[in-house]
Amino acid sequence: MDNARSLDAPSLLRREADRRATVDLDAADAIVASSGAILMEGERLAVVSAKDREPTSLAVFLGTFGGRDIVAVRAGDDLGDAPDRRMIPLRAALTALSSHDDRAEELELAVTAVAMIEWHERHLACGRCGEPTEPQNGGWMRQCADHGQEHYPRTDPAVIVAITDEQDRLLLAHVAYHSPLRYSHLAGYVEPGESLEQAAHREIHEEASLRLEGLEYVGSQPWPFPASIMVAFRARAASSDLKVDGVEVTDAVWLTRGELRDRLADQTMRLASPGTIARSLIHEWYGANPVEDAGVADA
Numbered sequence: 001m002d003n004a005r006s007l008d009a010p011s012l013l014r015r016e017a018d019r020r021a022t023v024d025l026d027a028a029d030a031i032v033a034s035s036g037a038i039l040m041e042g043e044r045l046a047v048v049s050a051k052d053r054e055p056t057s058l059a060v061f062l063g064t065f066g067g068r069d070i071v072a073v074r075a076g077d078d079l080g081d082a083p084d085r086r087m088i089p090l091r092a093a094l095t096a097l098s099s100h101d102d103r104a105e106e107l108e109l110a111v112t113a114v115a116m117i118e119w120h121e122r123h124l125a126c127g128r129c130g131e132p133t134e135p136q137n138g139g140w141m142r143q144c145a146d147h148g149q150e151h152y153p154r155t156d157p158a159v160i161v162a163i164t165d166e167q168d169r170l171l172l173a174h175v176a177y178h179s180p181l182r183y184s185h186l187a188g189y190v191e192p193g194e195s196l197e198q199a200a201h202r203e204i205h206e207e208a209s210l211r212l213e214g215l216e217y218v219g220s221q222p223w224p225f226p227a228s229i230m231v232a233f234r235a236r237a238a239s240s241d242l243k244v245d246g247v248e249v250t251d252a253v254w255l256t257r258g259e260l261r262d263r264l265a266d267q268t269m270r271l272a273s274p275g276t277i278a279r280s281l282i283h284e285w286y287g288a289n290p291v292e293d294a295g296v297a298d299a
Contacts, residue, residue: 012105013112015063018194020138026050028069033113035121036225037087039075043096045106046085047074054096059107060116062109070099072113073140074120089113090224091273098275107275108222116140119153122226125150130283155286160187162218163210165240165254170285172206172260172269173244173252183274184282186249187230189288200233213236218284221277228295231276257286264294274298 030048031040039046058070097107131146142151163171172183188203204210212235223230244252263269272278291298
């Protein structure tokens with residue numbers, strides 16, 4: 001898939017989980033993150049050297065990068081400065097980093113840092129008793145200060161499905177929380193007691209009244225908005241007759257490759273952002289980048 005690594009590719013980041021409890025967090029270089037944003041330096045991930053930052057209230061050991069220990073720290077502390085550094089939304093950083101083949105490790109660092117900082121910000125109190133929790137194990141666990149309950153980061157699975165019909169048209173849909181012209185595949189969270197496949201069938205029927213055939217796993221992508229992993233499938237609809245729910249999904253259309261290119265060219269449709277698995281699924285079906293074919297700016 002476009003901008004996607006092989007399914008059997010190992011992590012590029014050396015996470016070194018065995019050192020989390022003993023690493024010197026104050027001596028590590030830092031990635032600066034906040035809820036949904038990351039510090040960038042131009043189109044590169046900004047790395048603040050240990051000598052340029054003060055010890056921080058929270059640091060999460062991410063592993064080694066460029067031969068140096070690296071931590072995620074919360075934005076807001078005095079972490080050094082450079083003219084080209086600024087906090088930007090993670091979605092924009094994802095687009096910038098994924099457009100360069102040599103920055104996959106930076107992308108992995110960015111999404112991990114944002115996910116972990118987000119988790120810490122949401123788990124300052126124990127879910128069992130309400131007492132404060134304190135970071136432990138290099139930031140990969142929080143422990144209740146009262147009774148010692150251990151709390152670990154969690155990842156919520158979501159499914160996304162690229163659906164075609166008997167004419168090999170692709171289904172693209174607009175959901176209520178997207179900007180008016182943004183279209184993508186149908187997706188949703190996995191519920192307790194479901195397999196990934198069951199969730200895919202249920203979500204598509206709930207949102208578009210479609211039955212799926214030939215469901216196939218494609219790949220997955222970390223999705224820290226705030227704490228998910230997006231699991232991608234492709235499938236064929238048993239019928240092209242659809243009915244959107246009108247609440248979460250406000251519109252859905254079957255498009256040929258030419259119709260998609262025309263919608264993009266006349267700017268009545270925008271696609272999922274570059275670097276997302278949703279966009280990769282579109283490229284895979286189309287056979288190229290439809291935005292480039294349409295001759296319009298990507299976003």
